[in-house]
Amino acid sequence: MGPLASLMRKEFLQLRRDHAMLRLVLVLPIVQLLVLSYALDNDLRNVRVSVLDEDRTPLSRGIADALWESDVFVPGPPLASGDDLARSLKVGRCDLAVRIPAGLARDVAGNRSAAIGVHVDGTNSSTGGRAAGYAEAAIARAATGRDGRVGAVRFFYNPELESRLYMVPGIIVMIATIVSAMLTGMAIVREKELGTLEQVLVTPLGSLQYVAGKSAPYALIALVDLALATGFAAVWFHVPLAGSPLVLLAGVLAYLAVTLSLGLIASVVSDTQQQAMFTVWFFLVFAIMLSGFFFPIENMPPWARVLTWLDPMRFFLAIVRGVLLRGAGFGDLARDLLVLAGMGAASFTGAVLAFRRATS
Amino acid sequence: MIRIDDLHKSYGATAAVRGLSLAVGPGRICGLIGPDGAGKTTTMRIVCGLLAPDRGTATVLGRDCTREARAIKSRLGYMPQRFSLYPDLTVAENLRFFADLFAVGRQERARREAELMEFSKLGPFRERRAGRLSGGMKQKLALSCTLIHTPEVLVLDEPTTGVDPVSRREFWRILRDLANRGLALLVSTPYLDEADLCDDIVLMHGGRAIARGTPAEVAAGFPRRLLEVRGPGLSAAIALLRETPVAGTDARRYGDRLHVVYTDQDQAAAVRARLAGLAVEVSPVGPGIEDAFVALLEGAS
Numbered sequence: 001m002g003p004l005a006s007l008m009r010k011e012f013l014q015l016r017r018d019h020a021m022l023r024l025v026l027v028l029p030i031v032q033l034l035v036l037s038y039a040l041d042n043d044l045r046n047v048r049v050s051v052l053d054e055d056r057t058p059l060s061r062g063i064a065d066a067l068w069e070s071d072v073f074v075p076g077p078p079l080a081s082g083d084d085l086a087r088s089l090k091v092g093r094c095d096l097a098v099r100i101p102a103g104l105a106r107d108v109a110g111n112r113s114a115a116i117g118v119h120v121d122g123t124n125s126s127t128g129g130r131a132a133g134y135a136e137a138a139i140a141r142a143a144t145g146r147d148g149r150v151g152a153v154r155f156f157y158n159p160e161l162e163s164r165l166y167m168v169p170g171i172i173v174m175i176a177t178i179v180s181a182m183l184t185g186m187a188i189v190r191e192k193e194l195g196t197l198e199q200v201l202v203t204p205l206g207s208l209q210y211v212a213g214k215s216a217p218y219a220l221i222a223l224v225d226l227a228l229a230t231g232f233a234a235v236w237f238h239v240p241l242a243g244s245p246l247v248l249l250a251g252v253l254a255y256l257a258v259t260l261s262l263g264l265i266a267s268v269v270s271d272t273q274q275q276a277m278f279t280v281w282f283f284l285v286f287a288i289m290l291s292g293f294f295f296p297i298e299n300m301p302p303w304a305r306v307l308t309w310l311d312p313m314r315f316f317l318a319i320v321r322g323v324l325l326r327g328a329g330f331g332d333l334a335r336d337l338l339v340l341a342g343m344g345a346a347s348f349t350g351a352v353l354a355f356r357r358a359t360s
Numbered sequence: 361m362i363r364i365d366d367l368h369k370s371y372g373a374t375a376a377v378r379g380l381s382l383a384v385g386p387g388r389i390c391g392l393i394g395p396d397g398a399g400k401t402t403t404m405r406i407v408c409g410l411l412a413p414d415r416g417t418a419t420v421l422g423r424d425c426t427r428e429a430r431a432i433k434s435r436l437g438y439m440p441q442r443f444s445l446y447p448d449l450t451v452a453e454n455l456r457f458f459a460d461l462f463a464v465g466r467q468e469r470a471r472r473e474a475e476l477m478e479f480s481k482l483g484p485f486r487e488r489r490a491g492r493l494s495g496g497m498k499q500k501l502a503l504s505c506t507l508i509h510t511p512e513v514l515v516l517d518e519p520t521t522g523v524d525p526v527s528r529r530e531f532w533r534i535l536r537d538l539a540n541r542g543l544a545l546l547v548s549t550p551y552l553d554e555a556d557l558c559d560d561i562v563l564m565h566g567g568r569a570i571a572r573g574t575p576a577e578v579a580a581g582f583p584r585r586l587l588e589v590r591g592p593g594l595s596a597a598i599a600l601l602r603e604t605p606v607a608g609t610d611a612r613r614y615g616d617r618l619h620v621v622y623t624d625q626d627q628a629a630a631v632r633a634r635l636a637g638l639a640v641e642v643s644p645v646g647p648g649i650e651d652a653f654v655a656l657l658e659g660a661s
Contacts, residue, residue, distance in 0.1 A: 006460030010449065017448045195444030199505070202408050202438040203461035204430060360412075360429075 003205050007213030011187075015217070025183070029175040029225050030232055036171045037237060043163045047131045050076035050094040052085050057105035059143065063116070066142035067098065072134050085119060095121050096131050098139070108143060116143070168239045169320045170293040172229045176252070177259050177313055178284060180222040184263030185280040187214045188355070189270045197359075207356040211348070215260040222256050230324075242327030250330075251319035251337060257344030258312040261351040268354045287313040315340045361386055361513050361544035362407060367416035369402050376402040378567035379416070384544045384560070386512075389535060391558030392548040393653070399567040400548040401441060404517050407546065408438040420513050434462060437506035441517040443498050447491025451482055451501055454490050455508055462509035469508070476504040479534060496527025503534070514538065516547045520554065532557045552650040563653055570656050575649050582647035582655055587631055589618040593639035600638070606630045612654065619651060 001009065015021060051064040068075050076094030079085045085097045099117035107114040118135050122128040191197040200210070230248075233239040241248075263280060270276035289295070290304065291313035297305055308314045315336040322328035322336075330337070362384040369377040377399040384390040392400045405411040407418050409429030418425040420432045445454045455476070459469040477483040480500040485493065490501060499519055506514065516535075520528040532554065539545055539559070547558065555561050556575045563571040563578065571578050589597050598618060601611045609631060610621040622628050632642055 001460050003461050003463060006457060010446070010453075010457050013453060014446065014448050194446070195440060195442040196446055197444075198410065198440045199438075199444045199458075200461065201410060202433060202436070203458065204433045204463065205461050359410075 003203075004209050004213050007205070007210070008217050011214070011217040015221075025179060025221055025225070026228070029179060029229055032175055033168070033171055033229050033232060034236070037164060037168050037233075040167045040171070041163055044072045044127060044130055044134065047073050047096055047127075047134075048076035048094040049073045049096045049098060049135065050079050050085070050088055052079040052082070052097065052099045054102040055100045055104040056102075059105040059108060060100045063100060063139055063142040064098070066138050067135060070134065070138055072131065073138075089119055089121055092121070095128075096135055098135065104143075114143075164237055165239060165325060166321070168233045168237050169324050170291075170317060172226065172233060173291075173313060173317050173320050174288060174293065175229055176222055176226050176255070177287060177316075179225050180218060180256055180259040181263040181266075181280050181284060182277075183218040183221065184215055184260045185266045185276045186273055187218065188264060188267035189273050189276045192271065193273065201359055207359070208352050211261075211264060211352045211355050215264060215348075215351075218263075219253075219256050219260055222260070223252065226252055239324055241324055243323035243329060247328070247330055247333065247337075248320065248323045251316060251323070251333070251340060254337065254340040254344045255312060255316040255319075258340065258347050261344070261347035264351040265347070265354050268351070268358050287311050290314065291317050293317060309339075312340060312343050315343075362390075362418075362420055362515075362546055364403070364407070364418045365416055367403065367406065367418060368414045369399075369406060369411065370414055375567055377406075377413075380562075380564070380567065380569055381416075382562050382569065382572070384513075384546055386542050386544050387539050388559045389539050389545045389547060389557070391555055391561040392546065392564055393550075393552065393555050393561055394548075394564035395550065395657075398564040400564055401517055402567075403564075404438070404515050404546065404548060407515055408436065409433065410438075434509060435511055436513045436515065437509070437511035439502050439506045439514075439516045439519055441521065443502060445490045445498075445502055445505060448489060450487050450489055451493070452486045454501060454505055458505045459508045464509050472508055472510065476507060479537070480504050494527075496523045496531070499523055499527070499531060500534075503531075507538075512543060514543055514545045514547075516545065518548050518550060520549060520551065528554075552653055555649045555653075561649070563656060565657055570659075571652070579647050579649050579652050582652040584621045584623055584647075584655075585628075586645050586647050586651060587620040587622065587628060587642055588645040589620060589635065589640050589642050590616060591638075591640035594618060597635050597638050597640050600634060601631075604634070606634060612651075614650060619645075619648075621651070621655075 015025075049067050051067070053060045053064060067073050073096075076097075077088065079088060079097065082099070085099060088094050089097055097119040099119065101115065101117070104114050104116065116139055118132055118139070120128045120132045188197065191200065230241070234241060262283060266276050266279040266283070270279060290308045290311040292308065293313070297308050297314065300308070318336045319333050319340070322333050362382075364380055364382045367377050367380045368375070380399065380403060382390065392403065394400055402411065406413050407420060407425050409425050409432060412426045420436055423431050425432060446457070449457065452473075455473055456469070459472070464472065477486070480503070482497060482501060482504065485497065490498065493501060503516070503519065520531055523531065535545060535547065536557070549555070555578075558575065560573065561575055561578055562569045571581060573581070594616070598611065598613060601620070605611070606627055608623060608627050612619050612621070620631050622631065628644075635642055
């Protein structure tokens with residue numbers, strides 16, 4: 001057996017004997033996917049709306065009913081006064097408070113402009129903003145008796161705007177990143193700690209062979225994890241695979257080249273597994289936060305948007321969401337694929353050079 | 361087959377090796393002997409191409425250890441001081457892994473494996489995980505792994521440290537056997553009694569050679585003479601000589617015996633007179649390597 005194949009065989013032998021690690025690598029990602037997919041659901045639901053009705057007309061009552069009829073809102077405690085409204089919001093008895101001023105029905109009938117106050121708890125800017133939008137639309141509809149929206153909006157690819165369809169691919173990406181970077185992050189430094197690296201270094205095995213032999217087994221494990229997670233997402237969460245698996249595979253391979261190599265670099269520059277672990281975590285936090293997974297890149301300040309161009313996860317996330325949800329092909333994702341492939345080649349070269357430098 | 365000329369290596373401000381030279385020919389065992397921090401490991405790592413010297417050269421089989429490290433690798437075996445095999449792989453798997461890394465062919469590997477199992481007596485433990493072997497067996501497995509590609513030069517860094525005395529003796533018998541087959545061995549050890557098992561020794565201290573030659577030559581370089589004291593009254597003899605020492609002599613205990621160093625016959629007579637009546641036997645002996653080394657170390661520091 002050639003040296004490279006032998007090195008890979010040895011890594012698998014060791015992994016097979018390490019039952020705790022095996023469980024961690026194969027079972028934990030699925031558990032993570034399940035728990036996080038339910039936990040990171042930010043669909044608007046059960047928003048408590050309290051109404052201060054100072055008008056007390058059929059119209060004002062109709063507005064309140066219209067709000068509570070929607071799936072989004074549930075009735076909050078009734079409000080007696082403006083002070084009561086402020087206090088309720090402050091202590092969190094309701095998430096949104098609507099104040100219907102006296103004379104509203106008269107103004108509407110007289111075609112005069114009328115102001116209905118919508119008070120929102122803005123602590124969570126994202127849900128608060130969206131809840132206010134829903135409330136505004138519902139109020140306008142009820143007050144004017146017609147659809148308040150001018151254009152007809154239709155949502156493509158995710159017609160129900162289910163956040164899960166958006167989140168699950170992100171979680172898959174995160175799991176693949178953590179598993180691949182962590183595994184290789186430990187790979188070389190563990191041999192340093194064991195002292196076996198010294199023994200391997202006196203053999204004729206080359207740096208390229210060593211780095212390749214150290215990353216290939218973990219690439220395979222990450223691929224298995226990704227396949228499991230994607231399959232699970234399809235069956236359990238009905239996340240579609242709208243596009244070609246080949247496009248997805250191309251993106252996956254390029255991305256794994258990046259994360260596995262970065263893990264190896266962390267492993268090469270560290271003297272202990274703790275150091276390697278910390279280095280990998282540092283990278284992961286940046287990668288996840290700047291990827292657009294939790295916070296849209298468009299909302300970031302310009303300098304941070306520039307930084308996201310260095311984040312491989314940003315491009316991989318775009319590919320995974322694109323292929324799974326929109327059925328995007330090679331042509332649509334050419335930019336992301338190319339950038340990722342470039343990053344993969346660069347970081348793999350970096351890993352080989354770092355290893356060569358550290359050992360000679 | 362191994363040649364070191366005026367080797368220097370420092371780690372920052374700490375000089376590990378300062379102008380060491382030595383040569384090991386085929387069929388010879390050269391012992392690097394010295395306390396921790398004498399520069400033994402650094403020297404060996406340079407010879408194996410794991411470390412570049414600051415100054416001076418090290419060559420193996422005529423090739424430079426740093427610039428031509430790759431060419432040397434397949435002809436050299438190195439056993440680091442720490443046990444450095446995979447504890448979660450079996451004896452056979454460890455052997456096979458290193459055979460593959462050295463690109464040993466399948467048939468050659470089978471033949472070599474059988475041979476190594478035979479001489480190391482590890483055969484019955486083939487399927488045992490390396491981490492569950494005893495200390496002596498671990499060292500024999502490590503040696504087997506460094507021999508799997510039939511090297512011509514062996515570098516062993518403290519191979520018997522932490523190994524029981526019986527296994528140590530057996531291990532040295534194996535090393536002698538390898539030398540008889542024509543291998544050149546560079547072996548370091550902190551145990552002075554192992555020095556006598558080498559063909560040549562280099563006593564190292566502070567990165568320098570403070571003595572070299574065959575064990576007999578090094579011992580003969582010891583300028584003073586010795587009386588050996590042994591017997592049931594040893595403790596009493598030690599106490600007595602410590603309380604009322606004989607001027608010009610020096611007593612040192614080595615396990616079950618006491619060595620008294622003296623220069624002239626009057627001093628020897630005085631020591632004998634003082635110990636008369638104690639249950640000990642006093643006899644003149646030739647200096648051992650230990651006496652020489654202790655004296656040399658004291659002179660060096």
